[in-house]
Amino acid sequence: MNQTNSGVLRSVFYDLDSSKWSRTVCGLIFIMVIFAIKYSQKKPKKSVVKRDINANRKYGHWTPDYNFKTPTPPPYPNWDINTTRPQPYRAFRHKYSITMAIRNMDFHQWIELDNEWLKFHNHKLERTREKKQELCVTSPEARDAAFELLDELWNYLPHRYPSLFQQTPDGLSNLVTGESWSFKNGTKEDPMYIAAMLLQDDIAIMIEQEDGQYVLKGGAIMLAGFWRLKDKFNLPLSAIHTSGDVPKYKEKLQTGMEKFFIRQTCDKPVVRNNYFIQTDGNLPWSKSIGDEDKDVVGWYTAEPAKDINQLYFRSERQSLRRLPKTGATIFTIRTYFLPITELAQEPYVPRRLLNGIRSWVPEVQDYRGYTKFKDVVEPYLEKMADEQEAKGYTVETEPEVYPY
Numbered sequence: 001m002n003q004t005n006s007g008v009l010r011s012v013f014y015d016l017d018s019s020k021w022s023r024t025v026c027g028l029i030f031i032m033v034i035f036a037i038k039y040s041q042k043k044p045k046k047s048v049v050k051r052d053i054n055a056n057r058k059y060g061h062w063t064p065d066y067n068f069k070t071p072t073p074p075p076y077p078n079w080d081i082n083t084t085r086p087q088p089y090r091a092f093r094h095k096y097s098i099t100m101a102i103r104n105m106d107f108h109q110w111i112e113l114d115n116e117w118l119k120f121h122n123h124k125l126e127r128t129r130e131k132k133q134e135l136c137v138t139s140p141e142a143r144d145a146a147f148e149l150l151d152e153l154w155n156y157l158p159h160r161y162p163s164l165f166q167q168t169p170d171g172l173s174n175l176v177t178g179e180s181w182s183f184k185n186g187t188k189e190d191p192m193y194i195a196a197m198l199l200q201d202d203i204a205i206m207i208e209q210e211d212g213q214y215v216l217k218g219g220a221i222m223l224a225g226f227w228r229l230k231d232k233f234n235l236p237l238s239a240i241h242t243s244g245d246v247p248k249y250k251e252k253l254q255t256g257m258e259k260f261f262i263r264q265t266c267d268k269p270v271v272r273n274n275y276f277i278q279t280d281g282n283l284p285w286s287k288s289i290g291d292e293d294k295d296v297v298g299w300y301t302a303e304p305a306k307d308i309n310q311l312y313f314r315s316e317r318q319s320l321r322r323l324p325k326t327g328a329t330i331f332t333i334r335t336y337f338l339p340i341t342e343l344a345q346e347p348y349v350p351r352r353l354l355n356g357i358r359s360w361v362p363e364v365q366d367y368r369g370y371t372k373f374k375d376v377v378e379p380y381l382e383k384m385a386d387e388q389e390a391k392g393y394t395v396e397t398e399p400e401v402y403p404y
């Protein structure tokens with residue numbers, strides 16, 4: 001520092017009295033500390049590229065992703081096989097529209113079990129005693145995927161439902177029924193049968209082919225109500241849906257669905273809900289559309305319903321996820337089933353269901369058997385809706401919550 005500068009500084013210092021001086025120093029220190037904190041937090045930006053080793057795969061050629069681990073779920077809060085009630089899915093709006101209607105699913109909520117577990121299990125046991133080969137198939141192409149599915153269930157079920165399932169070194173034991181399933185070192189049992197015996201759901205395995213189509217190669221379809229595994233086995237998604245005359249499949253669903261299946265990654269499971277009205281109270285198979293063992297079944301064979309007590313609300317919660325090792329897509333179908341008369345007690349439900357049904361376009365009416373129950377359900381829902389509206393449960397006061 002030269003003479004002139006030090007002289008200027010000195011005179012500045014002398015101009016400050018001691019309290020001003022200490023305030024200035026404190027201010028400077030404060031500013032320096034703020035800068036120090038700010039810069040110490042600024043880490044060099046790394047470019048985070050998500051590695052998806054299957055993004056550019058040749059269709060039908062999946063590379064196992066050993067880095068992906070399904071998150072282990074926490075126990076379902078207060079779950080009890082006697083008291084936990086089924087989720088009240090009410091997947092109808094005032095206006096029906098045909099869309100894929102999928103939404104993201106939390107991994108922890110993959111499988112839903114409740115106090116109807118035993119009822120579903122007993123239906124499955126009874127039906128497989130009679131016709132196991134028809135209800136349950138694992139083709140050679142789906143075998144590895146079926147075992148991978150069992151591994152996923154081995155990890156998931158005892159953590160989510162610890163009062164029902166316990167891990168054993170080679171499988172799972174059921175703490176309520178005493179059943180024990182060994183599969184970790186292979187088994188002679190059909191793996192899809194084992195999966196079905198653990199869950200309330202029906203399950204399908206879709207395998208990607210070299211042309212990008214997803215084909216049904218394995219399944220345990222025991223309580224589907226109105227479709228049979230033997231009619232859909234080995235079919236691609238499109239034929240599964242068109243053979244059942246799913247309304248507007250080609251126009252509104254096919255392209256989106258096919259793209260979705262190809263692009264779905266292991267970390268993005270999804271779920272969708274639907275609903276039907278059934279003219280009998282049989283959960284496993286709706287006898288009204290014809291005997292399950294007949295060649296052809298369908299609404300056209302059904303008798304029109306005569307009494308509201310015949311009518312049931314059937315709603316499915318379906319989940320779709322891709323398994324990391326085999327790349328197979330697992331489709332679960334869980335049915336929720338209750339009498340219409342019970343459903344209609346719920347606030348706002350009669351009017352919304354009535355409006356929903358009345359908004360079905362002709363193809364949807366045909367697919368859902370509208371003419372077989374409309375003369376019974378419509379006057380009933382109208383009466384129930386009027387009663388609720390008189391008590392103030394009107395469309396205007398209905399909460400804006402999407403009713404899954």
Ligand code: HEM
Binds near residue numbers: 204227246247320
């Ligand atoms: C994003 C995935 C999917 C969508 C958006 C979808 C859509 C639909 C729709 C709209 C229907 C008419 C009933 C309803 O409203 O639910 C239907 C029926 C059906 N779907 Fe799917 N589906 C999907 C995946 C699958 C998969 C993976 C299977 C494999 C088994 C499947 C099998 C069926 C069957 C068997 C029926 C009944 C067909 C019949 O009446 O014969 N679906 N699906």
